[in-house]
Every structure is written in structure tokens, then in C-alpha cells.
Amino acid sequence: MNKLFSQAPSPSRRGFLAGVAAVAGGASFGFHIPFADAAEPAFPDEVNAWVVVKPDDTVVIRIARSEMGQGTLTGLAQMVAEELECDWSKVTTEYPTPGENLKRKRVWGAMATGGSRGIRESHQYVREGGAAAREMLIAAAAKGWGVKPSECKAENSVITHAASGRSTTYGKVAAEAAKMEPPKEIRLKDPKDWGVIGKSLLRLDTKPKTDGSQVYGMDLSFPNMLNAAIKDCPVHGGTLKSVNSADAEKEPGVRGVVRVGDSGVAVVADTFWQAKLAADLLEIEWDPGKNGEVSSASLAEWLKEGLDAKEAFVGNKNGDAAKALGSAARVVEATYSYPLQNHACMEPMNATAIWTEDRCEVWTPTQNGEGALAATIAASGHDASKCDVHKVHLGGGFGRRGATHDWVTQVVEIAKKFPGRHVKLIWTREEDMIHGRFHPITQCRMRAALNDKGELTGMHMRISGQSIVAAIVPGRLAEDGKDPFVFQGLMASGKEFEIGYTIPNLLIDHAMRNPHLTPGFWRGVNTNPNAIYLECFMDELAHATGQDPLAFRLKLMENHPKHRAVLQAVADKIGWDKPAPKGIYRGLAQVMGFGAYVAGAAEVSVTDGELKVHRIVAATDPGYAVNPQQIEAQVEGSFVYGLSAALYGEMTVEKGRVVEENFNTYRVMKLAEMPKVESILMPSGGFWGGVGEPTIAVAAPAVLNAVFAATGKRVRNIPLKNTDLKQA
Amino acid sequence: MVRLNVNGQVREIEADPGTPLLWALREQLGLTGTKYGCGVAQCGACTVHIDGAAVRACVMPLASVKEEQKIVTIEGLANGKPHPVQKAWVDLDVPQCGFCQSGMIMAAAALLKENPNPTDEDIRSEITNICRCGTYNRVLAGIKKAAVEGGAG
Ligand code: FES
Ligand code: FES
Numbered sequence: 072m073n074k075l076f077s078q079a080p081s082p083s084r085r086g087f088l089a090g091v092a093a094v095a096g097g098a099s100f101g102f103h104i105p106f107a108d109a110a111e112p113a114f115p116d117e118v119n120a121w122v123v124v125k126p127d128d129t130v131v132i133r134i135a136r137s138e139m140g141q142g143t144l145t146g147l148a149q150m151v152a153e154e155l156e157c158d159w160s161k162v163t164t165e166y167p168t169p170g171e172n173l174k175r176k177r178v179w180g181a182m183a184t185g186g187s188r189g190i191r192e193s194h195q196y197v198r199e200g201g202a203a204a205r206e207m208l209i210a211a212a213a214k215g216w217g218v219k220p221s222e223c224k225a226e227n228s229v230i231t232h233a234a235s236g237r238s239t240t241y242g243k244v245a246a247e248a249a250k251m252e253p254p255k256e257i258r259l260k261d262p263k264d265w266g267v268i269g270k271s272l273l274r275l276d277t278k279p280k281t282d283g284s285q286v287y288g289m290d291l292s293f294p295n296m297l298n299a300a301i302k303d304c305p306v307h308g309g310t311l312k313s314v315n316s317a318d319a320e321k322e323p324g325v326r327g328v329v330r331v332g333d334s335g336v337a338v339v340a341d342t343f344w345q346a347k348l349a350a351d352l353l354e355i356e357w358d359p360g361k362n363g364e365v366s367s368a369s370l371a372e373w374l375k376e377g378l379d380a381k382e383a384f385v386g387n388k389n390g391d392a393a394k395a396l397g398s399a400a401r402v403v404e405a406t407y408s409y410p411l412q413n414h415a416c417m418e419p420m421n422a423t424a425i426w427t428e429d430r431c432e433v434w435t436p437t438q439n440g441e442g443a444l445a446a447t448i449a450a451s452g453h454d455a456s457k458c459d460v461h462k463v464h465l466g467g468g469f470g471r472r473g474a475t476h477d478w479v480t481q482v483v484e485i486a487k488k489f490p491g492r493h494v495k496l497i498w499t500r501e502e503d504m505i506h507g508r509f510h511p512i513t514q515c516r517m518r519a520a521l522n523d524k525g526e527l528t529g530m531h532m533r534i535s536g537q538s539i540v541a542a543i544v545p546g547r548l549a550e551d552g553k554d555p556f557v558f559q560g561l562m563a564s565g566k567e568f569e570i571g572y573t574i575p576n577l578l579i580d581h582a583m584r585n586p587h588l589t590p591g592f593w594r595g596v597n598t599n600p601n602a603i604y605l606e607c608f609m610d611e612l613a614h615a616t617g618q619d620p621l622a623f624r625l626k627l628m629e630n631h632p633k634h635r636a637v638l639q640a641v642a643d644k645i646g647w648d649k650p651a652p653k654g655i656y657r658g659l660a661q662v663m664g665f666g667a668y669v670a671g672a673a674e675v676s677v678t679d680g681e682l683k684v685h686r687i688v689a690a691t692d693p694g695y696a697v698n699p700q701q702i703e704a705q706v707e708g709s710f711v712y713g714l715s716a717a718l719y720g721e722m723t724v725e726k727g728r729v730v731e732e733n734f735n736t737y738r739v740m741k742l743a744e745m746p747k748v749e750s751i752l753m754p755s756g757g758f759w760g761g762v763g764e765p766t767i768a769v770a771a772p773a774v775l776n777a778v779f780a781a782t783g784k785r786v787r788n789i790p791l792k793n794t795d796l797k798q799a
Numbered sequence: 800m801v802r803l804n805v806n807g808q809v810r811e812i813e814a815d816p817g818t819p820l821l822w823a824l825r826e827q828l829g830l831t832g833t834k835y836g837c838g839v840a841q842c843g844a845c846t847v848h849i850d851g852a853a854v855r856a857c858v859m860p861l862a863s864v865k866e867e868q869k870i871v872t873i874e875g876l877a878n879g880k881p882h883p884v885q886k887a888w889v890d891l892d893v894p895q896c897g898f899c900q901s902g903m904i905m906a907a908a909a910l911l912k913e914n915p916n917p918t919d920e921d922i923r924s925e926i927t928n929i930c931r932c933g934t935y936n937r938v939l940a941g942i943k944k945a946a947v948e949g950g951a952g
């Protein structure tokens with residue numbers, strides 16, 4: 072904790088210039104800067120950037136990514152510890168600040184935490200960091216004994232020299248080790264020799280989450296701190312026309328009412344509750360701008376037009392789909408849709424800032440410390456050398472706290488009006504819902520060409536709708552303006568998002584239509600709608616041609632053995648080849664997302680129009696599995712997140728703004744609806760896939776396919792709550 | 800001036816009697832383990848015990864809490880040693896982000912006090928807290944485990 076509140080050492084000018092460019096250019100997508108680039112150690116007690124060993128043998132492992140519940144903190148520590156050969160019971164962790172990272176030439180690499188990349192993109196250099204520290208610790212002990220390092224061995228934080236029977240501990244030689252040259256060459260362990268990676272260790276961060284002592288952003292407190300509540304124009308892109316704050320200012324504890332940007336107004340008071348009450352008394356007139364008449368219906372109309380538009384970005388193409396459809400014995404067509412949805416992190420957005428003439432610091436729960444720092448620098452009016460961000464534990468992230476840091480910009484602007492005082496801004500749940508960075512809204516028309524044997528001879532998948540990348544990171548668009556992320560789970564090849572079927576004559580394209588409601592990366596991102604569109608439609612084709620949905624798929628998966636293996640695994644475990652219990656119906660789905668292969672099978676019943684999900688079987692092939700019990704937790708949680716979205720998740724739009732403002736209208740799944748989840752972990756080795764997101768995408772189609780089996784009703788518009796499942 | 804009995808101590812606070820107990824705990828008494836998630840009694844993140852029963856503190860104004868009523872928050876749940884629910888939570892690694900878990904634990908502890916041996920169905924109908932990370936199955940397993948180990952605390 073002391074680290075959290077420490078002032079960052081003042082950095083060198085040169086380091087910052089390089090660093091700022093890096094932040095501005097690639098905040099959320101990551102860089103690979105190996106640890107060998109490390110500048111001088113900034114902290115005397117560290118062995119290297121990743122490892123600090125205290126005299127009492129406590130090992131502090133530095134974690135660059137953000138822990139938001141997904142277990143990455145423990146997983147990354149396991150990776151370092153594996154190579155470090157330290158005593159796991161003495162391991163603790165800490166976050167370096169983004170400012171320190173810049174100053175030290177990004178020695179910790181990227182801090183962005185999203186896209187399930189915490190482990191899969193840093194496994195190499197964090198393990199190397201652990202291995203280098205181990206070699207330096209051994210070298211220090213050997214030097215003290217006057218023997219060769221190669222004659223010494225390290226295990227469980229103890230270094231021994233067998234020949235002379237001497238031993239010492241990491242804590243005793245750590246100070247000396249820091250002075251050693253880092254090894255030039257590092258050989259990592261063979262996966263078959265792993266003892267820490269692959270173990271279902273308990274998380275390092277559980278206990279404080281059970282006794283109230285875990286500090287989240289919302290819980291921060293500083294002497295003399297002020298508290299702020301904000302109202303920002305509910306129509307994204309609109310502005311604040313006028314505000315009458317006379318009543319608000321009379322409220323007890325109120326210290327000021329301040330405009331924030333051109334669209335917001337905040338009340339600053341002694342306590343948050345006072346600020347919130349006073350903010351409710353503000354008389355505000357908004358100027359919605361040009362989007363004040365947009366509604367869910369008008370959005371749907373607009374996207375529908377895109378289904379037939381001539382112009383579209385091609386994401387995956389082989390053969391001639393148009394020709395195949397033109398000459399098909401039979402064409403099957405269906406149109407699907409996916410709505411705007413809110414991340415609804417359990418902890419609403421918040422941050423604390425202090426601004427003075429020569430410094431600005433921010434404390435905030437963020438998935439991307441460097442992105443938060445970029446927002447701080449921009450809003451503070453200071454240059455980078457005068458700013459830093461302290462990452463605080465996140466009460467959920469799911470993508471909301473990564474690519475945009477709108478709340479950080481706000482808190483800095485507010486703090487500037489109260490120089491020298493900490494100001495904490497908390498969004499109410501209502502503000503958090505209205506200013507979501509929503510799951511993108513799309514529609515999709517699927518058209519399949521079938522021959523007279525019922526075989527798939529061609530397919531056109533047209534997606535119409537919103538691009539996250541165009542809205543929030545336009546620098547990542549392809550040269551022609553295409554958003555490659557739209558095709559997650561549908562790509563012809565690649566290590567992350569490859570389609571699992573070989574379809575002769577295929578065209579998958581995207582007519583981009585960008586509503587003003589700002590989208591964001593939403594756990595699972597575009598694999599969510601894409602897996603629904605493709606996997607439900609595959610089910611439709613199987614039923615249309617009188618084939619078994621599993622057999623129909625497997626025929627198209629010969630060239631995709633890993634996709635096939637997870638699908639087969641869930642089918643076997645759920646008992647696909649045997650009849651289901653009476654009144655129970657089954658559905659299947661698979662996808663590749665974020666480098667992992669996943670599949671789901673569901674058992675449901677529908678009684679008087681009421682859906683009950685009884686049982687889920689899920690299979691995951693993430694290549695390597697770092698902590699199986701945590702992967703299981705991610706898989707279970709993914710069904711909650713994915714099914715909440717599929718069954719209930721919808722932000723509707725009226726007069727340019729979203730309607731749902733709290734959990735009473737934005738329903739999410741609760742314990743009563745939670746099915747049993749059986750998780751099959753089948754790591755096949757040789758690659759690193761993410762586990763925080765991919766399973767979300769199979770939750771919905773597996774259940775929707777089972778709903779069709781149960782009712783004969785094909786739910787093509789998400790969420791399911793809008794479809795009446797009662798038998799006519 | 801309002802007097803409250805919190806975690807076994809009588810505390811005096813300066814706050815408007817309309818202030819929800821949640822914010823008085825967090826802002827006046829510094830007991831930030833109790834969380835704000837919705838403010839409208841939907842999510843349960845703010846669950847505390849009043850005389851042993853689970854209450855959603857975000858909709859409970861100070862004016863309606865009597866001085867002699869005993870308030871227990873997550874910080875005061877352990878009684879010398881961790882409450883069986885807390886222990887089960889650690890053993891099973893229940894929390895993910897953890898933000899909902901203070902409320903979950905308080906709801907679970909109150910349930911076990913009422914019903915020391917709940918069935919799965921009891922738990923499903925009684926625990927109505929929201930967890931966006933989706934820890935529900937481990938919450939259920941945790942309550943069962945705590946029940947076996949003397950969950951009434
Ligand atoms: S904050 Fe009280 S129920 Fe959600
Ligand atoms: S553990 Fe994150 S909301 Fe429950």
C-alpha cells in the first residue's frame with residue numbers, strides 16, 4: 072500500500088519524450104519491450120524490474136497488468152515464480168505506476184489489460200524476468216562463497232552449493248544480487264518441468280476481499296479530500312446549454328458547482344452523498360446536438376439498410392458466394408440482431424485527483440494505467456514529467472476501464488478548480504449506465520446455398536452496424552477504413568480468431584454504420600454477436616436439411632482439428648448421442664477467440680414460456696493452462712456474463728439517450744438462474760490463448776439452440792426476453 | 800448528531816438524518832468495506848446486519864436506525880477468528896473482483912443464522928445479490944461449506 076501513495080521519483084526528460092509518444096499512439100494495444108532494455112534500477116531493493124526480495128525472504132513480484140477479478144495477478148506471479156524458484160508462500164505483488172514504466176523505458180512492457188492478453192502476451196518476458204533474477208541471486212551467492220555459479224542450485228528461495236554443503240536464502244543475497252550483471256542468455260524451463268505453472272494455486276488477493284480491507288478506487292480517502300458528483304449530457308456528443316445551480320449551492324457541505332468540459336457539470340462537496348443530493352437539484356438544460364431524435368427504432372432502420380448496401384468491407388472471402396447462392400438448389404436466409412449493452416461493472420467509474428501548479432496525480436481503477444496517464448496529461452495542462460497515475464484495485468472492468476478514460480478527464484478538470492486538494496469523483500450507477508461505452512449494435516443477414524444433398528456450397532454473412540475501433544481508436548483501422556476487429560471469430564486464418572469451418576464460396580463482409588452512442592470493447596467483444604450469428608445459423612441449416620446439428624458441423628470442420636476437438640468434447644460429455652432427460656433439450660456452439668478454442672453445450676427446459684438453463688458443459692483449449700481452478704472460475708463467470716447479455720441485456724434508445732439507468736431496468740442474471748457448469752480444460756500445448764473472454768461467446772448460441780430444440784422458436788433478436796416463448 | 804451502534808461500539812456522527820446508512824458508514828465512519836453498487840436496493844453490495852438480519856444500507860436512512868439496534872458490517876463480522884463464511888470464501892477462492900463480496904458474505908451469514916442447513920433451493924431463492932463477475936456457483940458452494948463448518952457463526 073505504501074507504494075500506492077508514494078510520489079513517483081521525478082523522471083528524466085529524455086525518457087518521457089519517448090514514453091509519451093508510446094502512450095498516445097498505442098495506449099490499449101500493447102508494445103513488446105523486453106526486459107533487457109531496462110534502465111538502471113530505480114529502487115535499491117529490487118533484483119530486477121520484476122522481482123524485489125526483502126531481507127526476510129518475502130518476494131515482491133511486480134505486476135504490470137491490472138487485476139479486475141480475472142486472476143491475472145496470481146497467474147502472472149506464478150509465471151515469474153516458476154522461473155525464479157522462490158517459495159510461493161512468501162510471494163506478494165505490487166503494481167508499478169505507469170509513470171515509473173515510462174521513466175524506465177517501459178521496462179514492464181504494456182500495461183493494457185483487455186483482449187484476454189494479460190498472460191498470453193507477456194508470458195515470455197515475465198518468465199524471463201523471473202529467470203534473470205534467479206541467475207543474479209545465484210551469482211551473488213556464488214561470489215560470496217568464491218565458487219562458480221554453475222555449481223550452485225536454487226530451489227524454494229534457498230541457494231545451495233552441494234560440494235561444500237553451504238546454503239543461503241534469497242533474502243540474504245538480494246542486495247548483492249541487484250549489483251550483478253543480468254545474464255546475457257536465458258533459457259526458460261521446458262513446460263514438462265513446470266511445477267508452479269499449471270497448478271490450481273489459490274489466488275493471492277482473496278483474503279482482503281472477504282473482510283472489507285481490500286481498497287477499491289471508490290474507497291480511497293485523503294486528508295481534506297473533497298467529493299464530487301457529476302451530470303454529463305445524456306445524449307453522447309451533446310452539450311450543456313445552461314445550468315441553474317442556486318438551489319444546489321445552498322445545500323449543506325457544498326463547496327462549488329463547476330462546469331466540466333462542454334457537456335458536464337459537477338457538484339463538489341464535503342461528502343459524496345452531499346454532492347449527489349445537490350447534483351439532483353441542478354436545473355440543467357442540455358443541447359442534444361444533432362442526435363436528439365435517435366431511437367432504437369431509427370437505429371434498427373438504419374442498420375437494416377446496411378444489410379443490402381452495395382459497399383461493405385470484406386473480412387473473409389474465398390470462391391464466389393454470390394454465384395453459389397445464384398445457382399443453389401436451395402437458399403436459406405435469416406436475419407439476426409444484437410443490441411447495445413452496458414458493461415455494468417459492479418463498481419461504478421471513479422477516480423481521485425490532486426492538481427497543483429506543478430504536479431497532477433490520479434488514483435483510479437483502470438485496465439490501462441498508461442491510457443489513464445495519457446488522459447491525465449491531456450486534461451492537466453502539464454507535461455508528462457509532472458503527472459502520474461496510481462492504479463487501484465478494480466471492482467470489475469470487462470473492457471469499460473480500458474480504452475477510454477472519460478472519468479479521469481473529468482476528475483482532473485474538477486480538481487484543477489480546487490488546487491492542492493484531493494477530489495474524488497464517483498459516478499452514480501445512473502451516470503455509469505448513461506455513459507457506458509456500449510457493446511456495439513449490429514444486425515446480420517445470413518444466406519446459405521445448399522445443394523440437393525443438403526450440403527453447404529456457399530454462404531454470405533453480411534454484418535451491418537457499429538465499429539468500436541472507428542469510434543474510439545481510429546488509428547487502428549485498416550488503410551481502407553475497415554475495422555478488422557469486426558471479424559473476430561470469423562477470420563480465414565490467424566492465431567486468435569479463426570473461423571472453425573471450411574465453407575466453399577464464402578463471403579463475410581461489414582457495412583459500417585456508426586451510431587453516436589459510443590461503443591467500447593465489451594468482454595468477448597465481437598466474438599459475442601458473431602458466434603450467435605454463425606452458430607445459431609449453423610443450427611438452422613442442420614434443421615432445415617434434416618441433419619444432426621453436431622454431425623452437420625463436424626463435416627465442415629475437418630481442417631480445424633482444435634475447434635473440432637472442443638466441440639466433440641462438450642458433445643461427448645453432455646451425452647449428445649443419447650436422448651436427453653424428459654423435457655430437457657440441448658444445444659451446441661463453438662468459437663475461437665483471443666487465441667483459445669472454446670465450446671459450450673446447454674441443457675434447458677421451457678415451461679409456460681419460462682426458460683430454465685439446467686446444465687452447461689464447457690470445453691476450453693487455451694494451449695497452456697496456468698491456473699486450472701482460476702480458468703474454471705473464468706468459464707463459470709463467462710456464462711453469467713454471456714447469459715445475462717443473451718437473456719436480458721439491452722440498452723434501448725429514446726431521444727438520443729439510453730433509457731435503462733439501473734439494475735431495476737437493466738436486468739442481469741442472479742444466483743437463482745445459475746445453472747450447473749461442468750468445465751473441461753484440455754490444454755493441447757504449444758500456444759497461449761486467453762481465458763477471460765472467449766467462453767462468453769458460446770454461452771448465448773448454445774442456449775439459444777437448445778431453446779429452439781425445446782420450442783421450435785428461433786430467437787434471432789438478442790435479448791431473448793423480447794421473444795415470447797409460450798407455445799401458441 | 801446521530802448515535803449508532805456499529806460493530807459493538809457506539810459512534811456519534813454528524814450527518815443529516817436522511818443520509819443513507821451506507822454513506823454514513825463509508826464517509827463518516829470510514830467503514831468502506833460496505834459497497835455502493837446501485838443505490839436502489841437492487842444489487843446487495845451494501846448489505847449489512849441490523850440485529851442479525853441482512854439489510855440493504857443504501858435505502859436505509861439514518862433516521863430509521865435506532866441507537867439500540869446493533870449494526871454489523873463486514874469489518875465486524877469476524878469474531879476473534881474469521882466467520883465460517885469468510886473462511887469458506889478463502890478456502891474456495893470465491894471472489895473474483897471482490898466488489899460484491901462484502902455484501903454476498905453478509906447476506907450469506909444472515910441466511911445461515913436463520914437457516915443453518917439451507918438446501919440449494921433455499922440458497923438460490925434467498926441470495927439475491929448481484930455479482931457481475933459471476934461467482935454464483937462458488938457462492939453456493941461456499942455457503943454449503945460454511946454450513947457444514949458451523950455457519951451460524
Ligand atoms: S447499493 Fe444497496 S442494493 Fe445496491
Ligand atoms: S466478484 Fe466481481 S462482482 Fe462479484
